[in-house]
Amino acid sequence: MTALKFEDQELPDLDNYATLAEQFVPGRRAIFAIVEASFLELLPKGPARILVVGAGGGEEILRLGPDNPGWSFVGVDTHRPMVDLALRRLDGTPAGSRSQVEETAVENLEQRDFDAATCILTAHFVPDDGAKLAFFKAIHARMKPGAPLAIFDGTGVPGEPETELLRRIWKRHAVRNGAAEEAAKANAEAFKKVAVVSSERQEDLLRSAGFERLTPIFRGLSVMGWLAFA
Numbered sequence: 001m002t003a004l005k006f007e008d009q010e011l012p013d014l015d016n017y018a019t020l021a022e023q024f025v026p027g028r029r030a031i032f033a034i035v036e037a038s039f040l041e042l043l044p045k046g047p048a049r050i051l052v053v054g055a056g057g058g059e060e061i062l063r064l065g066p067d068n069p070g071w072s073f074v075g076v077d078t079h080r081p082m083v084d085l086a087l088r089r090l091d092g093t094p095a096g097s098r099s100q101v102e103e104t105a106v107e108n109l110e111q112r113d114f115d116a117a118t119c120i121l122t123a124h125f126v127p128d129d130g131a132k133l134a135f136f137k138a139i140h141a142r143m144k145p146g147a148p149l150a151i152f153d154g155t156g157v158p159g160e161p162e163t164e165l166l167r168r169i170w171k172r173h174a175v176r177n178g179a180a181e182e183a184a185k186a187n188a189e190a191f192k193k194v195a196v197v198s199s200e201r202q203e204d205l206l207r208s209a210g211f212e213r214l215t216p217i218f219r220g221l222s223v224m225g226w227l228a229f230a
């Protein structure tokens with residue numbers, strides 16, 4: 001089965017992406033608060049360059065930037081409309097002047113030596129046919145040794161009872177959280193085709209890419225988050 005790309009989903013209105021993400025992703029706000037707290041704990045005071053992989057929409061920069069004037073951001077995303085949405089949302093904001101967001105694959109990014117990185121709800125669109133490992137290696141190669149990556153993805157094994165149960169709850173949660181019934185149904189159908197892997201496989205791939213000290217920091221239904229150190 002071909003893995004579903006982000007842009008293959010039927011998103012009715014991309015400008016509405018931030019609202020939809022809040023409706024669908026359990027604990028969406030908590031994810032950014034946890035990432036910010038993690039980096040505050042782990043990064044020395046002072047300037048830090050943060051790589052944002054899958055920066056489309058701009059949410060990471062808008063959430064992590066304002067209270068941390070020493071942090072600057074380099075965002076990459078492969079889908080032009082999501083890059084444009086990020087640029088529009090960041091324009092004129094305090095964090096906007098400390099950020100760049102480019103339409104490129106992380107594999108093609110020339111900048112290196114990042115102090116930290118995020119990869120939020122993005123790697124699960126990269127198929128586990130060698131591409132996901134290459135993607136993790138490309139992130140690792142651009143970070144300073146020991147730098148923290150905060151990574152969040154859907155997890156699971158399609159067809160397994162626990163995964164399927166969590167998906168049914170996911171759909172009901174979205175509707176309880178304000179999503180339209182039809183949109184929740186379409187999202188649940190689309191997500192059956194996303195390249196999610198089990199949490200064990202995700203950890204194996206991250207370790208194979210060179211990351212160490214994998215530390216789970218979040219779980220909301222099937223979305224899991226880790227810190228991993230380069």
Ligand SMILES: C[S@@+](CC[C@H](N)C(=O)[O-])C[C@H]1O[C@@H](n2cnc3c(N)ncnc32)[C@H](O)[C@@H]1O
Nearest residue numbers: 006054056057059077078079082120121122125
């Ligand atoms: C669900 S959105 C998440 C965006 C953002 N991280 C957030 O949480 O709001 C997934 C993003 O990943 C991007 N994406 C998918 N595959 C990618 C890849 N291989 N490299 C970079 N970005 C990718 C998509 O274009 C999309 O903007």
